[in-house]
Amino acid sequence: MRRPALILMATATLFIGACDLGDSKQCPRDTDQWVEYQLFMGRSGPDGDIVDDADWDAFLSNIVTPRFPDGLTVLDANGQWRGSDEKIQKESSKVLIIFVPKDDENAEDLIEQISTEYKSRFEQESVLKTVGKTCLAF
Secondary structure, eight states, X not given: OOSTTOTTHHHHHHHHHHOOOSTTOOOOTXXXXXXXXXXXXXXXXXXXXXXXXXXXXXXXXXXXXXXXXXXXEEEEEEEEEEOTTSOEEEEEEEEEEXXXXXXXXXXXXXXXHHHHHHHHHTTOSOOEEEEEEEEEOO
């Protein structure tokens, strides 16, 4: 993503606004409370280059998976934002979704490492991150 206000900003704003990061949320029976991270990662570079499938697969294999080997989800997405020139910018994106146990003290740092590496490697201005608590069961 090239701008902080890019992919599905209205949706992300609603998600963050509804997010309760306190410990007051009770989960239904047979579920546990986990933390959900979503990273929205644009695939367009500043010079019109594209993060192609091979680049993405290498990033996923070498950067993301070693940090979260227990599992994750990747979605293809299309996003847009208004650039500083007031024009609507559009790009294809990847949405990375990772669930971690609520007491995982390393997860936030690992997520930040992924975001920082993606921005550096693919010359991205930003990566949109959402964080929320959720109840889940396997």
